[in-house]
Amino acid sequence: MKAIKFFAALFMLFAVSASVSAQNLDKASQKALKKQLKEFKAEGWKVNPGQLPLETQVTKAFTAQTEVDAMGYEVWIIGEGKSTGSIYDAARTQALTVAKGEIAMKLRTDMTSTIEQDLANEQYPAGEAESIAKTIVAQQGRSIDQQLNRPKTLMECYRKLPNGNTEVLIRCAISSDTVSKLAKAAIQQARRDNLLKDVEKVKSQR
Numbered sequence: 459m460k461a462i463k464f465f466a467a468l469f470m471l472f473a474v475s476a477s478v479s480a481q482n483l484d485k486a487s488q489k490a491l492k493k494q495l496k497e498f499k500a501e502g503w504k505v506n507p508g509q510l511p512l513e514t515q516v517t518k519a520f521t522a523q524t525e526v527d528a529m530g531y532e533v534w535i536i537g538e539g540k541s542t543g544s545i546y547d548a549a550r551t552q553a554l555t556v557a558k559g560e561i562a563m564k565l566r567t568d569m570t571s572t573i574e575q576d577l578a579n580e581q582y583p584a585g586e587a588e589s590i591a592k593t594i595v596a597q598q599g600r601s602i603d604q605q606l607n608r609p610k611t612l613m614e615c616y617r618k619l620p621n622g623n624t625e626v627l628i629r630c631a632i633s634s635d636t637v638s639k640l641a642k643a644a645i646q647q648a649r650r651d652n653l654l655k656d657v658e659k660v661k662s663q664r
Contacts, residue, residue: 515613
């Protein structure tokens with residue numbers, strides 16, 4: 459009985475938190491959120507017992523998508539994955555893989571842009587900076603994959619299809635702060651590996 463009361467209180471806490479998050483959105487975003495919630499319900503999406511209510515999860519994911527920092531940059535890098543299968547767990551695993559893949563692609567793009575800008579600030583020519591940035595990011599595959607091992611799950615839901623299969627949808631995210639941290643570490647590693655030219659030498663040749 460105590461456990462039931464605890465989980466009931468926990469659900470209430472998350473529901474209140476989601477409600478507050480929704481209230482913090484502007485009117486246009488609140489309208490878009492309500493439309494999205496309506497569409498999810500109409501399409502038959504559900505959540506498993508023990509998970510947060512669908513309304514709470516959709517609100518959580520929507521809020522994360524619109525959250526920006528003081529500089530106007532997105533706070534989260536978000537990926538979505540869908541998969542269909544006869545077994546829920548198998549469909550879920552594939553959906554999560556797709557979501558992680560989307561995050562990885564965005565992460566690599568953002569990292570490349572960040573490194574390229576850093577190199578440009580050190581007076582590397584634009585074309586050279588772009589080429590080096592792509593090389594550095596390509597060499598950071600393992601580090602990027604490690605960041606995707608435990609993404610934050612924003613929502614997980616499923617629906618039964620007419621043919622009896624189950625479709626699973628997952629939205630997950632990692633903090634955008636990861637980009638700057640990985641980019642900084644990647645540049646330092648590149649310097650240790652002598653991938654980058656000595657900046658002072660480059661400057662002296664101009």
